[in-house]
Amino acid sequence: MSQWQRSKELYELAQETLAGGVSSNVRLLGKPHPLFFERAEGAMLYDVDGNGYIDYVLSQGPMILGHSHPAVLDAVNSAMRKGQLYAGQHELEITVAQKMVEIVPSAELCRFGLSGSEMVQAAMRLARAATGRNLILRFEGHYHGWFDNVLISVAPPLDKAGPREHPNVLPGTVGQTLSSLEDFVVLPFNDLALVEDLFARQGESIACIMLEPMMCNTGAIPPEPGFLQGLRRLCDQYGTILFFDETITGFRLSLAGAQGYFGVTPDLSSFAKAMAGGFANAALVGKRELMIRFAQDVNHSGTFNSNVISMAASAAAIAELERDNGAVYRHINKLGTQLMTGLADLGRRLQIPLHVQGLPCSFHVSFTEEPPLRDYRDWATKADKARYNDFSTAMLENGVRLIGRGIWYVSAAHTEAQIAQTLEAAEKSLAKVYA
Ligand SMILES: Cc1ncc(COP(=O)(O)O)c(C=O)c1O
Structure with missing residues (x-):
């Protein structure tokens, strides 16, 4: 048997x-x-x-x-007995947001959600709103969630993937809206010369560079020395938003994520997996001048965002990660x-x-x-x-x-x-x- x-x-x-x-x-x-x-x-x-x-x-x-983990379970247990979801504010949100601002280099303001996929959507919307541009550069093999506009060239079949220097932009599933493929350019990870070449031709129309700062969804491939720094430099030069999708690397590579580990600060970054000891929580953090747009003209919503369980779990988990x-x-x-x-x-x-x-x-x-x-x-x-x-x-x-x-x-x-x-x-x- x-x-x-x-x-x-x-x-x-x-x-x-x-x-x-x-x-x-x-x-x-x-x-x-x-x-x-x-x-x-x-x-x-x-x-x-x-x-x-x-x-x-x-x-x-x-x-x-x-x-x-007992500390996380105890925190969730006692917090949720008082209430679970208010469709309103509660203090633990401030506790976790203050902590993120204290420890994550790019965090000046935060917004919470429930999954990495959602935070990526919020980041792309914000980047497009802030720049008035549409095009996003992403890298082959990087995963940014399962939604239509990001399940792109994650594991493309090689017979369809096109030349390495100019990969085709390929959908990841049937049923995807193909029109969003036009909003993306795909390049290989870790090849700064190709990114420089793209920016020399099209930099003025690129809203955002989006990446896993260490590619964890295909292999575990750290950025080569100078790669993240080069992206930062190009973004500064062309007014493009640098977005690190730290869904995996956040709180894992270091308390300050991959940005702390590699010493490169993006404009926006998303956190999810390791930030709540196994409970569902996620955050988008970034520069005040960008993030404040959520309070002005850019929509970000969600019924379960910053619910009591997620916030209690994150507060306890981050305290454990900070300990000693x-x-x-x-x-x-x-x-x-x-x-x-x-x-x-x-x-x-x-x-x-x-x-x-x-x-x-x-x-x-x-x-x-x-x-x-x-x-x-x-x-x-x-x-x-x-x-x-x-x-x-x-x-x-x-x-x-x-x-x-x-x-x-x-x-x-x-x-x-x-x-x-x-x-x-x-x-x-x-x-x-x-x-
Ligand atoms: C880098 C990255 N971004 C986004 C996501 C999507 O996150 P979620 O599964 O929480 O929606 C994942 C999930 O593995 C991820 O690894």
Whole structure:
């Protein structure tokens, strides 16, 4: 009998009433089929068959403190008993906004929402309003949510993607309004010369450069030295808005996000996943002169924005992330480094082309003969995806849960013993995959 028998039965039952048995398409990718979980604590997840997993998915990023963090749960519990949603203001909003302004370099004013996707929409609207321009530059392989006007050239098939220097602007799903594709220019990540060339021709009509400051949705590819600085310089020169989508990198690369880590301050930035200890919360922050437009002529709304649970969760989560002058980040750095080094050593010892790149808090593992991976096309052409797929399934059998596209997230709750256990599981899994 399969070790996931109960999950399999529930998945079959789910398909009778849930489209595809899931509520987010990303979960369709679960191997051997989407699993059902019943409990999570610290760095561990437990499924309905009684299997425990050391978790490096961390809910696709949010659980930076680990699952079921007591301080976050207590804060939510006590705050929500007094009220949940007022269609009006409450003080915790100010508490979290003050904190963001204090710690995030680009934050002079904030607005809250519930998801990364929404905040990206708000950022694009604001950038267009502020510049009176329409065109947005984005980068191949970067993900900015599932909405029509951003699900563009995220994982384009190479036979349709066009030349690397001038990629085609491609939709990500059927049913998308194709007219919004005209509002975008797509370039490869990490190639400043191509951006400079574009700006020399069209800079005056570009409203915004939008990017993941470290590309985490394809590989875990940090910006090359000078790349973010170059974008900043071009934006200043041409009056274009620089928007960092820090949905993943916010509160993960550092308390001050990727902008703090790499030392480049955008005009606008969005935060979501790691800002609320596993509860739904998101923020758009930025320069006062831009953000104030939300109080003047640019609409941003939402029934559930800044609800009590989200705000209480964020206030508590950020307090934990700040504790002891960044103890969480030191821990994640140390354990993430052990894991990266351990995996790379395994690859060398077993003579397997296992490549590890990125940062200790979010790194990428691939099987490739041609490291490093620098942009989407490198990942698409050089990394052996089928092999990684088999590896992540073998890891699951051995009690470790990984994201199928190769990124690993480390949390404050992981322990050295779990890192050692993970490396043992990796050795077994590699032996199976390369048998
Ligand atoms: C960089 C980035 N932007 C936007 C989003 C969309 O966020 P959400 O899933 O909260 O709508 C994601 C989600 O993974 C993301 O990684």
